[in-house]
Amino acid sequence: MTETTQKQTHGFQAEVKQLLQLMIHSLYSNKEIFLRELISNASDAADKLRFLALSDSSLYGNEGDLRVRVSLDEAAKTITISDNGIGMTRDEVISHLGTIAKSGTKEFFSQLSGDQSKDSKLIGQFGVGFYSAFIVADKVTVRTLKAGAAPDSAVEWESAGEGDYTLASADKTSRGTEIVLHLRDGEGEFLSKWKVESIITKYSDHISIPVEMWEEGTAEREEDGEKIPATEGHWKAVNKATALWMRDKSEVSDDEYQEFYKHISHDWTEPLSWSHNKVEGNTNYTSLLYVPKKAPFDLWNRDARHGLKLYVQRVFIMDDAEQFMPSYLRFIKGVLDSSDLPLNVSREILQDTKVTQSLRKGCTSRVLKMLEKMAKAEDQTEYQSFWDEFGQVLKEGPAEDHANKESIAKLLRFSSTHVDTAVQSVGLEAYVSRMKEGQDEIYFLVGDSFEAAQHSPHLEVFRKKGLEVLLLSDRIDEWLMQHLTEFDGKKLRSVAKGGLDLSKLDDEDTKKAQEESEKQFAGVAERFKTALGDQVKDVKVSHRLTDSPACVVTDEFDMSTQMIKLMESVGQKVPEVKPIFELNPEHQLVRHIADVQDEAQFKQWAEVLFEQALLAERGSLKNPATFVSRLNSLLLSLAK
Numbered sequence: 288m289t290e291t292t293q294k295q296t297h298g299f300q301a302e303v304k305q306l307l308q309l310m311i312h313s314l315y316s317n318k319e320i321f322l323r324e325l326i327s328n329a330s331d332a333a334d335k336l337r338f339l340a341l342s343d344s345s346l347y348g349n350e351g352d353l354r355v356r357v358s359l360d361e362a363a364k365t366i367t368i369s370d371n372g373i374g375m376t377r378d379e380v381i382s383h384l385g386t387i388a389k390s391g392t393k394e395f396f397s398q399l400s401g402d403q404s405k406d407s408k409l410i411g412q413f414g415v416g417f418y419s420a421f422i423v424a425d426k427v428t429v430r431t432l433k434a435g436a437a438p439d440s441a442v443e444w445e446s447a448g449e450g451d452y453t454l455a456s457a458d459k460t461s462r463g464t465e466i467v468l469h470l471r472d473g474e475g476e477f478l479s480k481w482k483v484e485s486i487i488t489k490y491s492d493h494i495s496i497p498v499e500m501w502e503e504g505t506a507e508r509e510e511d512g513e514k515i516p517a518t519e520g521h522w523k524a525v526n527k528a529t530a531l532w533m534r535d536k537s538e539v540s541d542d543e544y545q546e547f548y549k550h551i552s553h554d555w556t557e558p559l560s561w562s563h564n565k566v567e568g569n570t571n572y573t574s575l576l577y578v579p580k581k582a583p584f585d586l587w588n589r590d591a592r593h594g595l596k597l598y599v600q601r602v603f604i605m606d607d608a609e610q611f612m613p614s615y616l617r618f619i620k621g622v623l624d625s626s627d628l629p630l631n632v633s634r635e636i637l638q639d640t641k642v643t644q645s646l647r648k649g650c651t652s653r654v655l656k657m658l659e660k661m662a663k664a665e666d667q668t669e670y671q672s673f674w675d676e677f678g679q680v681l682k683e684g685p686a687e688d689h690a691n692k693e694s695i696a697k698l699l700r701f702s703s704t705h706v707d708t709a710v711q712s713v714g715l716e717a718y719v720s721r722m723k724e725g726q727d728e729i730y731f732l733v734g735d736s737f738e739a740a741q742h743s744p745h746l747e748v749f750r751k752k753g754l755e756v757l758l759l760s761d762r763i764d765e766w767l768m769q770h771l772t773e774f775d776g777k778k779l780r781s782v783a784k785g786g787l788d789l790s791k792l793d794d795e796d797t798k799k800a801q802e803e804s805e806k807q808f809a810g811v812a813e814r815f816k817t818a819l820g821d822q823v824k825d826v827k828v829s830h831r832l833t834d835s836p837a838c839v840v841t842d843e844f845d846m847s848t849q850m851i852k853l854m855e856s857v858g859q860k861v862p863e864v865k866p867i868f869e870l871n872p873e874h875q876l877v878r879h880i881a882d883v884q885d886e887a888q889f890k891q892w893a894e895v896l897f898e899q900a901l902l903a904e905r906g907s908l909k910n911p912a913t914f915v916s917r918l919n920s921l922l923l924s925l926a927k
């Protein structure tokens with residue numbers, strides 16, 4: 288009997304109510320996972336206790352064997368999950384079981400559309416944990432006593448999963464947490480021992496502490512003339528109860544790896560891939576690293592937790608040990624168990640030790656190898672789906688990790704003129720294999736959007752010559768290209784910059800013709816230069832245009848247009864960069880302007896042509912009204 292006193296009612300945080308509603312609807316067809324979630328929490332609670340007991344073994348009291356027990360009560364229609372882990376104080380109960388303490392929760396809920404089928408997919412990324420109890424229960428009672436706390440401080444939390452919950456004291460005297468689910472009508476299947484055992488084996492076999500169920504005693508009996516003695520009722524482990532990552536690879540099934548992933552990542556979906564390794568030598572560790580299928584909702588949240596679950600000789604030390612993964616691989620989930628770190632290791636100690644560095648190096652190269660394998664597979668579906676989810680993060684790699692720059696570069700995927708669709712599916716190796724004879728650079732263009740890049744006048748000559756250009760338009764791309772200057776010994780060159788020299792790819796006749804046209808056009812270029820004054824750095828004859836009359840480029844070592852925009856968008860002051868104005872002498876409009884004798888009218892034409900080119904390049908003008916009125920007056924003069 289539980290004696291409760293001073294019952295108080297508390298309201299759930301608004302997001303909890305939303306989560307509960309959404310979850311009950313979304314997960315109805317997969318309701319048995321509540322057991323996985325609660326056992327997973329119980330196992331975490333045991334890990335946390337074991338960790339604290341490293342410095343205070345008295346916390347174990349007289350109960351050193353950590354375990355989870357699942358019991359069924361057919362008459363009361365309840366299923367109870369109890370652990371002897373760390374337990375919770377009253378304050379912890381309020382904050383853990385009444386609110387959602389994840390960073391980015393508000394943003395997550397604001398993304399929900401109200402359309403249940405769409406939202407139910409998002410819920411998987413969010414993880415529901417404890418609240419999943421309400422999928423099958425119409426009332427949940429939690430009794431908990433924190434390890435080391437006074438026995439009279441036990442707390443009882445109870446809720447019907449609607450708007451509120453009650454808190455009272457409980458008479459629980461043993462350490463840990465007990466969760467009683469009062470099953471909804473129609474959920475009787477969870478009272479079957481066989482069913483519950485099979486769910487535990489399916490989802491929680493990998494849990495490293497025993498998950499026990501009560502085994503009834505049997506009376507003495509005779510079988511085939513042999514006397515079989517009576518047995519007493521006892522708790523019996525249903526799962527394997529060994530740390531999965533310590534088992535031999537050949538003994539672990541894919542299902543087990545997948546369930547283990549869900550346990551450590553709080554993700555619903557199966558992982559895309561994993562890599563399990565035991566390393567012995569200078570450093571000794573076991574790592575089990577997973578690539579998730581879907582990006583978590585808070586991938587871009589700066590405060591979001593990431594990193595590996597750290598164990599030292601199978602003792603859990605901490606979650607989210609971010610020291611072992613570079614930031615560009617922050618989506619990787621997994622476990623690292625090292626025997627080279629001391630048991631009392633703290634985040635501070637981890638910061639910059641040699642061991643941390645070598646573990647990080649090892650884990651990073653494991654992940655890169657795993658991705659490389661996926662990237663090389665004949666069927667690219669898996670890698671493409673990885674890239675679509677995490678490519679943007681991986682693009683931070685070349686700037687962050689110089690040592691692995693070349694391997695990261697091989698993993699990058701871009702859109703390109705070869706495929707001419709927005710899908711980022713072209714790797715640098717594939718690009719290089721298609722390079723034309725005489726081509727010794729890799730060409731790219733960064734634009735505001737894929738469409739802007741795809742239709743940029745800068746591409747005209749490349750299309751004409753059949754030279755492939757990578758088309759980049761992600762926010763991070765300009766930053767990436769600042770750091771990725773070479774691949775496979777070939778320079779990466781922006782086609783929107785000055786100093787572009789394709790002459791090696793031209794035959795002698797074309798070269799001659801170009802030189803000739805430059806000579807002939809020198810005077811006209813000079814006139815344009817005078818007309819535009821200090822708005823331009825230079826005016827040149829263009830060899831990159833076929834259909835457009837003119838374009839602007841930035842000088843080879845000046846900041847690119849996209850970089851300027853990027854810096855301006857984050858409020859940085861950017862030095863003024865004057866463009867080089869390039870003219871296409873073959874274009875009819877340019878020829879027409881070249882023949883205009885009236886200097887005032889020539890200037891007007893020059894300005895319009897220049898501003899047009901600026902508009903095509905930058906997507907906007909500093910003074911659009913002047914441009915419009917200039918254009919109108921020209922149109923008017925033509926209409927007369």
Ligand SMILES: Nc1ncnc2c1ncn2[C@@H]1O[C@H](COP(=O)(O)OP(=O)(O)OP(=O)(O)O)[C@@H](O)[C@H]1O
Pocket residue numbers: 328329332370372373374375383384413414415416417418464552553
């Ligand atoms: N059996 C338990 N013993 C001790 N603390 C628990 C137990 N179950 C839950 N908690 C506490 O409640 C918190 C919230 O649990 P919940 O399952 O909702 O989220 P989570 O496990 O942190 O993450 P997720 O929602 O992704 O599963 C846990 O982080 C833990 O601190």
